[in-house]
Amino acid sequence: MLIIQAIGFGVITAALIAIGAMGFTVQFGLTNVLNISYAGAMTVGAFATFLAEVVHLPLVVGVLLAPLAAAALTWVLGRTLFAFYARRGAGLFEMVMVTLAVNLILQFGIDAASREQIYRFAFPQGASLHVGPFTVTVTQLALVVVAVAVFGGLEFLLRRTRLGKALRAMAVEPRLARTCGIPTARIVTVVWLLSGALAGLAGLGYVINALTIDASVGTSFLPLVLAAAILGKAGSTRGAVLAALALGVVTEEVAAVGGAAYSTVAGFGILAVVLLTRPAALAGQTAGKAEITV
Amino acid sequence: MRKPIYLTLATTGLLGLAACASSGGSTASTGPVGIVQVGAYTGDQAFEAQFAASIDYPALYAVNHAGGILGRQVSLIQVDTRSDPADALAAMGKTLATSSNIAAILGPDSTSAATLVPLLNSHHLPMMIAAGEAAYDRSPYAYLWRDVPPDPANGEAIALWAKQQGYASVATVFGTDTGSQGDLPGVVAGVKAVGIKLADQENLTPDQPSYRAAVERLLAARPAAIITESDGPTAATFFGELKQLGSLVPVIGTSGTPSDSYFTPMRGAIGSANFNKYFRAVVVGNPVTNPAVTAFNASVLAVQNKLSKPVTQWENNSFSESGYDGMITLALAMDAAHSTDGTVYNTYIMQVTAPGPGKQVVYTYAAGKAALAAGHKIQYIGASGPLLFSKYHNSFGSQAVEEFPANAPAVVVGTITQAQVQALGG
Numbered sequence: 001m002l003i004i005q006a007i008g009f010g011v012i013t014a015a016l017i018a019i020g021a022m023g024f025t026v027q028f029g030l031t032n033v034l035n036i037s038y039a040g041a042m043t044v045g046a047f048a049t050f051l052a053e054v055v056h057l058p059l060v061v062g063v064l065l066a067p068l069a070a071a072a073l074t075w076v077l078g079r080t081l082f083a084f085y086a087r088r089g090a091g092l093f094e095m096v097m098v099t100l101a102v103n104l105i106l107q108f109g110i111d112a113a114s115r116e117q118i119y120r121f122a123f124p125q126g127a128s129l130h131v132g133p134f135t136v137t138v139t140q141l142a143l144v145v146v147a148v149a150v151f152g153g154l155e156f157l158l159r160r161t162r163l164g165k166a167l168r169a170m171a172v173e174p175r176l177a178r179t180c181g182i183p184t185a186r187i188v189t190v191v192w193l194l195s196g197a198l199a200g201l202a203g204l205g206y207v208i209n210a211l212t213i214d215a216s217v218g219t220s221f222l223p224l225v226l227a228a229a230i231l232g233k234a235g236s237t238r239g240a241v242l243a244a245l246a247l248g249v250v251t252e253e254v255a256a257v258g259g260a261a262y263s264t265v266a267g268f269g270i271l272a273v274v275l276l277t278r279p280a281a282l283a284g285q286t287a288g289k290a291e292i293t294v
Numbered sequence: 295m296r297k298p299i300y301l302t303l304a305t306t307g308l309l310g311l312a313a314c315a316s317s318g319g320s321t322a323s324t325g326p327v328g329i330v331q332v333g334a335y336t337g338d339q340a341f342e343a344q345f346a347a348s349i350d351y352p353a354l355y356a357v358n359h360a361g362g363i364l365g366r367q368v369s370l371i372q373v374d375t376r377s378d379p380a381d382a383l384a385a386m387g388k389t390l391a392t393s394s395n396i397a398a399i400l401g402p403d404s405t406s407a408a409t410l411v412p413l414l415n416s417h418h419l420p421m422m423i424a425a426g427e428a429a430y431d432r433s434p435y436a437y438l439w440r441d442v443p444p445d446p447a448n449g450e451a452i453a454l455w456a457k458q459q460g461y462a463s464v465a466t467v468f469g470t471d472t473g474s475q476g477d478l479p480g481v482v483a484g485v486k487a488v489g490i491k492l493a494d495q496e497n498l499t500p501d502q503p504s505y506r507a508a509v510e511r512l513l514a515a516r517p518a519a520i521i522t523e524s525d526g527p528t529a530a531t532f533f534g535e536l537k538q539l540g541s542l543v544p545v546i547g548t549s550g551t552p553s554d555s556y557f558t559p560m561r562g563a564i565g566s567a568n569f570n571k572y573f574r575a576v577v578v579g580n581p582v583t584n585p586a587v588t589a590f591n592a593s594v595l596a597v598q599n600k601l602s603k604p605v606t607q608w609e610n611n612s613f614s615e616s617g618y619d620g621m622i623t624l625a626l627a628m629d630a631a632h633s634t635d636g637t638v639y640n641t642y643i644m645q646v647t648a649p650g651p652g653k654q655v656v657y658t659y660a661a662g663k664a665a666l667a668a669g670h671k672i673q674y675i676g677a678s679g680p681l682l683f684s685k686y687h688n689s690f691g692s693q694a695v696e697e698f699p700a701n702a703p704a705v706v707v708g709t710i711t712q713a714q715v716q717a718l719g720g
Contacts, residue, residue: 002507002510002511002514005506005507005510006506006507006510009504009506009507009510012506013503013504016503016504017503115602116340116343116344117554117555117558117602118341118526118527118555118558118559119558119559119562120530120558120559120561120562120563122562128538128539135538135539137538209504209531210503210527210530210531210534211530211531211534211559211562211563212526212527212530212531212558212559212562212563214527216501220501221503224503251502252504252506252507253507255505255506255507256507256508256510256511259496259497259508260497260498260499260502260505260507260508261470261497261498261499263499263502263507264499
């Protein structure tokens with residue numbers, strides 16, 4: 001019974017991871033920047049909703065503020081700081097260090113501003129629904145629906161629109177895309193905004209589930225997001241969703257069978273095994289494109 | 295994975311050099327007396343910093359307000375372990391190499407005790423540790439002192455409380471981090487010793503987005519109560535999901551749980567009314583009412599702008615009282631020995647706390663200092679009660695069972711005595 005229930009729990013966890021992983025992988029696939037500050041964007045998004053709650057703004061406004069704040073932050077970082085370093089010839093590794101530094105600044109800045117406190121995140125959870133062996137709250141169900149909607153929207157955007165085609169072309173061959181007249185700067189802007197918005201949503205989903213918020217929420221969540229993005233092949237939203245599903249279900253199944261302490265071990269064990277057997281998972285998208293596009 | 299080992303060895307080597315270069319236990323005889331608080335100010339155990347503040351600033355206020363030690367003001371030197379034993383070693387080594395006025399150490403805690411205690415002992419620095427590990431029950435370290443119960447004692451007291459409440463079966467829910475795991479062996483041993491069924495054991499990797507599978511397994515085991523210690527966010531996620539998926543049962547926290555960084559997330563997760571109804575903690579320190587408690591609370595209020603809010607969480611806080619008593623004891627020992635040199639005043643720690651014929655009982659630093667100046671021998675009885683150190687420098691008193699109303703001081707609802715714990719095998 002618990003093994004079956006764990007599948008349901010895994011889907012909810014997967015939905016949280018998937019939203020973050022899709023945002024991360026779309027941006028990574030296009031810009032080639034392994035953006036560690038994505039964690040900070042998740043935290044900023046979550047805090048935006050938290051602050052809205054503190055000042056008693058309507059719930060809908062608070063929820064919208066998460067993607068908006070994180071999108072604005074990511075866009076500003078991408079178009080200014082990261083672009084500055086890219087123009088000065090920063091390589092892939094240097095850019096990782098820049099994003100890591102930005103993340104630390106964001107995390108400890110928020111930590112100081114929030115007086116190093118852990119706050120309760122009083123988001124309405126809704127009633128508990130019992131569907132067969134599964135028990136979920138209305139809010140958890142909504143998170144799954146949001147994840148599915150994000151996935152559907154991204155797939156539509158990438159495969160059915162001119163913007164999506166341009167984006168995919170840039171991801172594969174940025175120089176050729178520029179030569180063909182694709183407005184690369186505009187595409188990159190869209191991707192930073194999109195990635196940031198999804199980071200904000202993911203951060204919000206995490207704190208809704210965890211019921212608390214502090215400056216480290218993004219950093220705590222980033223390893224799972226990164227694992228799903230890497231496992232699913234950089235740049236692939238479908239891969240990210242499948243990887244998130246695998247991570248979510250496996251970690252919950254292991255928690256159900258072997259104990260919660262082993263769930264994270266199992267999740268990252270999968271990542272290690274996949275990278276051993278398919279080392280191109282991370283490099284797949286970037287092998288032919290060592291260029292940073294910001 | 296060899297890098298950390300090399301790093302530790304390299305750090306140890308550097309510390310060795312620093313130790314050779316430094317002047318051992320001797321301290322400067324002028325200027326402020328340095329008291330080091332070593333603890334986690336950053337990293338995953340950073341929540342401990344607010345506990346440290348609730349000890350340091352009231353004690354510092356009490357000592358300096360009474361004129362300081364031997365007429366010298368006391369200054370606080372904070373050493374950040376960054377929640378990591380190797381980082382702790384490096385940070386402490388640097389402090390020892392660069393400060394000449396260090397007279398005593400408050401700490402280390404469980405995270406860094408293994409690396410720091412030998413170092414500090416070799417520097418002849420008396421330390422009032424906050425580590426409950428059994429390794430220090432019969433410690434060979436001459437400069438190590440502990441006025442908090444060892445971890446097994448807290449676990450055994452929890453088991454005794456569970457037995458008193460008539461719980462037939464319990465489950466344990468503990469974080470897998472070092473700080474949270476310390477009490478678990480004592481809890482498990484205690485539960486078995488008192489004849490309660492251990493229905494389920496859940497160990498939680500901190501800060502995961504969900505623990506639903508663990509919650510379901512716990513619910514299937516149907517425990518009458520849960521014994522727990524973890525960080526606040528982990529607890530909030532777990533108990534929030536427990537409330538969603540089933541029903542709450544009484545929760546008994548260890549001495550590591552009472553703080554606002556734990557209470558706030560928990561209240562948010564299960565609701566304030568549920569928290570008040572179900573949550574109790576067995577905390578270190580003897581619930582006493584004496585002038586030392588009054589002095590401690592007055593000191594807390596005097597420095598409240600330096601403590602995390604609400605300040606009520608620190609008034610009558612047993613853990614804070616024990617730490618405060620530790621620092622007052624060290625200060626009185628220095629006064630009694632007329633020296634801030636650890637090699638000189640270390641033996642006086644026992645002298646100013648042990649009962650004895652003709653000794654003047656004092657409850658505050660000011661009173662103790664005055665009595666010593668008048669030529670009396672003293673017994674300091676602190677806000678946590680008498681400090682009766684064993685030959686292994688362990689003082690081990692009763693433990694309080696407390697409930698925690700919102701925005702109000704903790705309320706003692708029961709006491710587990712040292713004799714009860716010892717009868718269980720503690």
